[in-house]
Amino acid sequence: xxxxxxxxxxxxxxxxxxxxxxxxxxxxxxxxxxxxxxxxxxxxxxxxxxxxxxxxxxxxxxxxxxxxxxxxxxxxxxxxxxxxxxxxxxxxxxxxxxxxxxxxxxxxxxxxxxxxxxxxxxxxxxxxxxxxxxxxxxxxxxxxxxxxxxxxxxxxxxxxxxxxxxxxxxxxxxxxxxxxxxxxxxxxxxxxxxxxxxxxxxxxxxxxxxxxxxxxxxxxxxxxxxxxxxxxxxxxxxxxxxxxxxxxxxxxxxxxxxxxxxxxxxxxxxxxxxxxxxxxxxxxxxxxxxxxxxxxxxxxxxxxx
Ligand code: ASN
Numbered sequence: 203x204x205x206x207x208x209x210x211x212x213x214x215x216x217x218x219x220x221x222x223x224x225x226x227x228x229x230x231x232x233x234x235x236x237x238x239x240x241x242x243x244x245x246x247x248x249x250x251x252x253x254x255x256x257x258x259x260x261x262x263x264x265x266x267x268x269x270x271x272x273x274x275x276x277x278x279x280x281x282x283x284x285x286x287x288x289x290x291x292x293x294x295x296x297x298x299x300x301x302x303x304x305x306x307x308x309x310x311x312x313x314x315x316x317x318x319x320x321x322x323x324x325x326x327x328x329x330x331x332x333x334x335x336x337x338x339x340x341x342x343x344x345x346x347x348x349x350x351x352x353x354x355x356x357x358x359x360x361x362x363x364x365x366x367x368x369x370x371x372x373x374x375x376x377x378x379x380x381x382x383x384x385x386x387x388x389x390x391x392x393x394x395x396x397x398x399x400x401x402x403x404x405x406x407x408x409x410x411x412x413x414x415x416x417x418x419x420x421x422x423x424x425x426x427x428x429x430x431x432x433x434x435x436x437x438x439x440x441x442x443x444x445x446x447x448x449x450x451x452x453x454x455x456x457x458x459x460x461x462x463x464x465x466x467x468x469x470x471x472x473x474x475x476x477x478x479x480x481x482x483x484x485x486x487x488x489x490x491x492x493x494x495x496x497x498x499x500x501x502x503x504x505x506x507x
Contacts, residue, residue, distance in 0.1 A: 212498040212507040218351055219495060223483040225347060227293065229340035230317055237332065239289040239319065245279045246295060250461045252277050253453050255405050259299035272297040275476060277407055278461050280320035281437060284470045288322035293479070302503025308491045309429055311480060312500045320474030326418050326436050329473045330395055333422065333432065334364045344486065356488035358426055367394040372416065383423060390425035406447035408435035422477070428485045434475020441465050
């Protein structure tokens with residue numbers, strides 16, 4: 203059990219960081235409510251979850267004759283929720299049992315929370331513009347409540363300017379090579395969007411552009427080398443397209459039958475994204491590792507309380 207960390211490790215988080223994180227959560231929730239969103243309760247276990255675009259250890263629970271998976275992301279439940287309400291969000295706990303090579307990335311926890319939001323009939327631009335306003339509102343509130351303290355923790359803290367720059371994935375790849383995301387993040391002083399991500403680099407559920415190569419999606423990237431903040435996009439919602447995309451990706455159709463049956467009955471078009479709370483806290487507080495951004499942080503390859 204040499205990988206078992208002590209209780210103290212999980213409790214090595216500054217009180218101020220927790221206060222700032224709490225303020226971020228509260229600001230963003232209030233902002234979304236003002237914009238007509240409702241908060242839905244998160245789904246922790248389900249027979250369906252996000253297949254992701256990279257492999258992680260599976261986290262399943264056998265139950266009677268069936269099997270539940272722990273939520274990797276609430277993407278499919280967000281799409282289904284669109285039948286009931288046009289604007290939803292959830293602070294969604296995600297379990298992704300990442301391999302231990304990600305332990306020192308500074309950005310990975312195997313249990314984390316994302317503010318997952320989804321809007322019916324929306325475009326990628328609608329989501330980007332909403333997120334920009336939501337972050338600016340949250341940063342302004344932080345400035346007001348924690349100004350001096352925040353600047354002590356993070357000399358680079360500033361309320362970002364809108365609109366955030368939009369960088370096309372393939373153009374950046376050509377210009378800066380395969381490490382472009384990290385190169386651009388390190389040289390940036392403002393958050394920016396990475397858009398039009400190629401089909402091979404993302405899951406099947408982000409909508410394919412009419413060019414057949416890139417997706418109608420986006421990642422938000424933090425400056426000063428903090429890297430990826432959020433991913434999202436417009437969604438595939440038509441049965442035939444979803445089946446085609448799943449086959450292209452090699453996803454297991456059988457394990458997704460619950461979702462596919464509902465898609466066949468019809469789900470509305472939508473767009474949305476998820477923003478990692480611990481990464482946002484890390485960025486705002488200028489923390490070296492995301493493990494210092496929450497209580498009871500669990501890093502890849504470790505057991506922790
Ligand atoms: N939350 C993301 C989205 O809305 C999905 C993910 O976390 N992989 O696109």
